[in-house]
Amino acid sequence: MTSTPLAAPRTTPRSISGKRPLSRAASILLLVFGGLLTLAPFYFMFVFATHPRQEIFSLPPPVWFGHDLTNNYESLLSRMPFWRNLWNSLYLAVLTTATTLFFCTLGGYAFAMYEFKGKGWLFGLLLATLLIPSTLNIVPYALIMQALGWIDTPRALWIPGMANAFGIFLMRQYIGSAIPRELVEAARIDGATEFTTFRKVIVPLTGPAMATLGLVTFVQSWNGFLGPLIIFRSAETYTAPLALRTLQGIANTDWGALMCGVALTVVPLLVIFAFASRRLIDGLTSGALKG
Amino acid sequence: MTAPPANLTPTPPIPKVGGWDNFQRKYAPYIFISPFFLLFFVFGLFPIIFNAYLSVHEWQPGSGLGDMKFVGLRNFTDNLTDPTFWLSLKNTAILAVESGLPQHLIAIPLAFAINMGLKRAQSFITAIYFLPYITSVVAISVIFFTLFSWQYGVLNAALGSLHNIPVLGALFPADKINWLGERAFVQPSIAMVIVWRYVGWNMLLYLSGLQAIPGDLYEAAAVDGATRTEQFRFITLPLLRPTIFLAVTLSLIGGFQLFEEPYILTNGGGGVGQAGLTTIMYMFRTYNAYSDAGLAAAMAWLLFIVIGLLTLVNNRIFGRSGMSDSKAAK
Numbered sequence: 267m268t269s270t271p272l273a274a275p276r277t278t279p280r281s282i283s284g285k286r287p288l289s290r291a292a293s294i295l296l297l298v299f300g301g302l303l304t305l306a307p308f309y310f311m312f313v314f315a316t317h318p319r320q321e322i323f324s325l326p327p328p329v330w331f332g333h334d335l336t337n338n339y340e341s342l343l344s345r346m347p348f349w350r351n352l353w354n355s356l357y358l359a360v361l362t363t364a365t366t367l368f369f370c371t372l373g374g375y376a377f378a379m380y381e382f383k384g385k386g387w388l389f390g391l392l393l394a395t396l397l398i399p400s401t402l403n404i405v406p407y408a409l410i411m412q413a414l415g416w417i418d419t420p421r422a423l424w425i426p427g428m429a430n431a432f433g434i435f436l437m438r439q440y441i442g443s444a445i446p447r448e449l450v451e452a453a454r455i456d457g458a459t460e461f462t463t464f465r466k467v468i469v470p471l472t473g474p475a476m477a478t479l480g481l482v483t484f485v486q487s488w489n490g491f492l493g494p495l496i497i498f499r500s501a502e503t504y505t506a507p508l509a510l511r512t513l514q515g516i517a518n519t520d521w522g523a524l525m526c527g528v529a530l531t532v533v534p535l536l537v538i539f540a541f542a543s544r545r546l547i548d549g550l551t552s553g554a555l556k557g
Numbered sequence: 558m559t560a561p562p563a564n565l566t567p568t569p570p571i572p573k574v575g576g577w578d579n580f581q582r583k584y585a586p587y588i589f590i591s592p593f594f595l596l597f598f599v600f601g602l603f604p605i606i607f608n609a610y611l612s613v614h615e616w617q618p619g620s621g622l623g624d625m626k627f628v629g630l631r632n633f634t635d636n637l638t639d640p641t642f643w644l645s646l647k648n649t650a651i652l653a654v655e656s657g658l659p660q661h662l663i664a665i666p667l668a669f670a671i672n673m674g675l676k677r678a679q680s681f682i683t684a685i686y687f688l689p690y691i692t693s694v695v696a697i698s699v700i701f702f703t704l705f706s707w708q709y710g711v712l713n714a715a716l717g718s719l720h721n722i723p724v725l726g727a728l729f730p731a732d733k734i735n736w737l738g739e740r741a742f743v744q745p746s747i748a749m750v751i752v753w754r755y756v757g758w759n760m761l762l763y764l765s766g767l768q769a770i771p772g773d774l775y776e777a778a779a780v781d782g783a784t785r786t787e788q789f790r791f792i793t794l795p796l797l798r799p800t801i802f803l804a805v806t807l808s809l810i811g812g813f814q815l816f817e818e819p820y821i822l823t824n825g826g827g828g829v830g831q832a833g834l835t836t837i838m839y840m841f842r843t844y845n846a847y848s849d850a851g852l853a854a855a856m857a858w859l860l861f862i863v864i865g866l867l868t869l870v871n872n873r874i875f876g877r878s879g880m881s882d883s884k885a886a887k
Contacts, residue, residue, distance in 0.1 A: 290673075293669075293670035293673065294670075296666075296667075296670055297667065297670055297671065297682055300663075300667060300686070301682060301685045301686065303753075304685055304686055304688065304689060304753070304756075304757065305685060305688070307689075307697070307700045307701065307704065307753070308688070308692075308700075310700060310703070310704060310711060311696070311700045314700075314703060322703060322709075323703075323706060323708070323709040324709055325708070325709055325714065326714050327709055327710065327711045327714050329711075369592045369593065370593075372589045372590075372592070373589055373590045373592065373593050375589060376585070376586040376587075376589035376590045377586075377590065380585070380586035380589075382583075382586045382587065385586075388590065388594070391594075392593065395597055395601060398601070398605070399810060399813075399814055399860075399861060399864055400814075401814045401816065401837050401840075401857070401860075402605065402608065402857045402858075402860075402861050403601070403604040403605065403608065403857075404837075404840065404841065404844070404853075404857070405608060405611065405840070405844050405850055405853045405854050405857060406603075406604035406605070406607040406608045406611065406854070407600070407604055408618075408844065409607070409611075409618060409850065410600070410603075410604060410607070412618070425596075425600075426596060426599075426600035428592065428596060429592045429593040429596055430593070431593070431597075434590075434593055454582075459578075459581055460581055460582055460585035460589075461585070464589075485691050488693070489691075489692070489693035489694065489695075491693065491694055491695055491817050492816055492817060507693050507694075507695035507696070508695075510695055510696070510699065511695050511699075511821060514699060514702070514821070514824065521703060524699060525699070525700075525703070528695075528696045528699050528700065531693065531695075531696055532692055532693070532696050535691055535692060535693075536688075539684070539688065539691055543680070543684040543687070544680060544684075546691065547683065547684070547687055547761060550690075550758075550761075551761055551762060551765055
């Protein structure tokens with residue numbers, strides 16, 4: 267990656283395609299074409315959100331924005347408590363993210379900075395849990411939540427999601443590599459308790475890793491479908507994806523309203539992504555590398 | 558600088574006060590990691606054991622826990638003799654291949670092109686390809702549902718106009734395709750959505766794999782007179798193997814747990830001729846609509862066994878050490 271200052275960057279033999287402008291052009295063409303295909307569904311989502319149903323399903327289909335955004339929006343609100351559902355999503359995502367950040371940083375700190383009996387196999391156990399297919403547990407999960415009386419309440423989702431192996435692993439890696447042990451020792455010599463050390467020394471220094479983990483957790487919670495599908499039973503408690511899904515179930519679907527709702531749920535993610543794509547991408551790949 | 562390596566063993570200095578100070582230092586790590594393990598035991602391990610227990614019992618979730626009846630392996634044999642279970646497993650396998658294979662066949666050249674072609678626009682392009690991955694399945698499936706529309710869908714309209722191009726047109730179908738309404742097209746349609754969603758993700762994995770390959774290797778090979786194809790064949794592919802292993806494992810495990818995309822694209826029902834019914838969907842239906850928790854639990858175990866076996870096979874093909882080697886870049 268780091269080219270020496272002596273060599274002109276564009277003509278280093280490493281960039282094989284640099285020698286052959288034709289294949290370079292071909293690969294750029296391929297990338298642009300693929301990129302357009304990738305973006306097309308998003309484009310049509312916004313276009314459709316501005317058309318009434320009969321125009322969305324007409325020939326040729328609309329390819330440019332129409333004038334019915336407000337109608338669609340009003341129709342959406344008349345069919346479901348959309349802002350309430352969006353609020354439910356936000357509430358769940360924020361709570362999950364906040365608790366995950368706290369407990370995963372705490373756990374990562376313990377695994378990175380302490381030596382204690384059983385550390386090795388406890389960490390092994392933690393990593394092994396990443397290999398269990400999550401869908402295996404759907405039925406018992408639903409039953410447990412039923413037994414606890416947590417059906418239709420957000421805590422059925424955020425409490426089990428408060429700490430996860432991926433998050434602890436990520437924080438351990440970061441704390442272990444970015445924070446010198448001497449800082450922790452110094453805090454101890456100054457008489458700080460272990461938790462104070464965590465709060466005053468570790469937390470302020472783990473900002474970047476927390477931002478990554480926070481983003482990943484937020485996006486996953488915001489987009490969740492299967493979990494909410496099992497837990498939430500009434501229109502009032504639905505998260506936005508669930509509510510939109512029920513709108514689709516109705517025989518005479520108002521596709522304009524549905525598209526408008528979909529767009530409104532996707533826009534916050536697009537905004538977050540516009541600001542933090544780098545961080546989010548890095549965070550997700552480092553997670554993938556372990557399971 | 559002066560820090561001795563002994564730093565790694567427990568606590569070096571300050572015996573000062575003793576008492577509470579030592580106590581809290583000794584137990585702090587256990588307290589700090591306990592939330593995860595508590596949650597894991599309650600919501601991770603316990604359900605698995607409960608699932609095993611359930612799978613050998615007959616039980617309707619509606620009735621009380623006392624109504625559980627031990628039935629031995631009957632739930633397993635019932636599943637194994639249920640044609641719909643086999644159909645769902647077949648659908649899942651076909652979908653996993655139809656959606657898995659193209660993902661990698663597209664993602665590897667894309668990652669290669671990005672790695673070679675553009676240094677400056679790299680993060681921008683990567684972000685665009687990655688966008689589908691962070692968007693909710695519900696949103697995506699709803700959009701594609703309209704794009705797939707038979708008479709008025711964008712996809713058919715586009716194919717139609719491509720068909721009208723003089724020479725190349727012959728490559729494209731003359732008639733409209735009833736994407737989600739005809740048995741033969743249900744699975745390819747679902748697969749297309751999944752491919753669209755995960756190509757960027759895989760591309761990213763491969764990109765970080767490619768960037769971990771030192772450039773000097775290519776330079777040395779070029780000096781030795783290796784052609785580009787030879788470089789790809791003898792440097793890129795072997796060194797990318799751990800990444801391929803990882804990516805294939807992930808799409809295998811993901812592919813066999815498909816639920817959301819087929820569920821929404823077929824409106825929860827499985828589509829024409831149940832071609833879009835995956836095993837997880839069937840399990841969910843068995844539990845939710847048929848109220849048979851034991852049968853559903855046994856189904857989960859059967860699927861778990863299938864996934865385990867496939868992972869083993871994959872491990873054999875693409876070689877072990879994958880996980881640790883693929884630390885890859887960043």
